Amino acid sequence: MKAKFIIVEGLDRAGKSSQCELLVKELSKSGPVELLKFPDRTTAVGKMIDAYLQSKSDLNDQAIHLLFSANRWEAVEDIKSKLNSGVTLVVDRFSYSGAAFSAAKGLDLGWCKHPDVGLPEPDKVIFLDVSEEVAMQRGGYGNERYEKLEFQRKVRSIFQQLREPNWAWINADESVENVHQRIVQALGV
Ligand code: FDM
Numbered sequence: 686m687k688a689k690f691i692i693v694e695g696l697d698r699a700g701k702s703s704q705c706e707l708l709v710k711e712l713s714k715s716g717p718v719e720l721l722k723f724p725d726r727t728t729a730v731g732k733m734i735d736a737y738l739q740s741k742s743d744l745n746d747q748a749i750h751l752l753f754s755a756n757r758w759e760a761v762e763d764i765k766s767k768l769n770s771g772v773t774l775v776v777d778r779f780s781y782s783g784a785a786f787s788a789a790k791g792l793d794l795g796w797c798k799h800p801d802v803g804l805p806e807p808d809k810v811i812f813l814d815v816s817e818e819v820a821m822q823r824g825g826y827g828n829e830r831y832e833k834l835e836f837q838r839k840v841r842s843i844f845q846q847l848r849e850p851n852w853a854w855i856n857a858d859e860s861v862e863n864v865h866q867r868i869v870q871a872l873g874v
């Protein structure tokens with residue numbers, strides 16, 4: 686199997702982490718696979734993002750947007766070298782989250798997309814669409830910035846605007862196993 690760049694997107698509580706893990710397990714049956722997650726909070730830039738998300742620091746909307754983008758750019762050599770050496774990547778959030786969360790604050794969507802121009806393009810985007818009711822049943826949102834119902838609604842509507850033909854829009858209200866099967870079907874693996 687040729688290495689693929691697969692991005693998993695969705696709102697909070699959509700089940701991205703569990704589905705990414707299951708997907709990596711499934712794909713590893715047919716070749717090398719690795720999981721990446723953005724923001725990567727372990728780098729210097731990532732630590733600034735983490736402080737912002739936990740409201741331990743404040744930054745203006747443009748500055749934090751550019752940090753999220755920088756956090757992807759600092760991983761680009763690693764991403765490219767893995768793909769070139771045949772490692773499929775499953776990525777928990779990427780440029781689409783970058784654009785959707787910042788545009789939901791009122792920033793211009795075109796401006797939001799621009800800093801990510803030139804980053805690797807995905808072979809497939811899996812969007813896990815969770816309803817508000819089920820997100821609440823799953824324990825509701827946490828305490829981080831952005832984890833508010835009104836805001837998540839706005840983010841979802843921007844994701845809808847970003848949707849392209851290579852997206853699989855998957856109902857994430859179903860059981861973990863069902864959602865996993867749908868993802869596997871969408872990827873044709
Ligand atoms: N987020 C994530 C952004 O606002 N921009 C980005 O570029 C990325 C990758 O950060 F609310 C938001 C989405 C989410 C928050 O993400 C932290 P995780 O997946 O919950 O760690």
Ligand code: MG
Pocket residue numbers: 697829
């Ligand atoms: Mg979160």
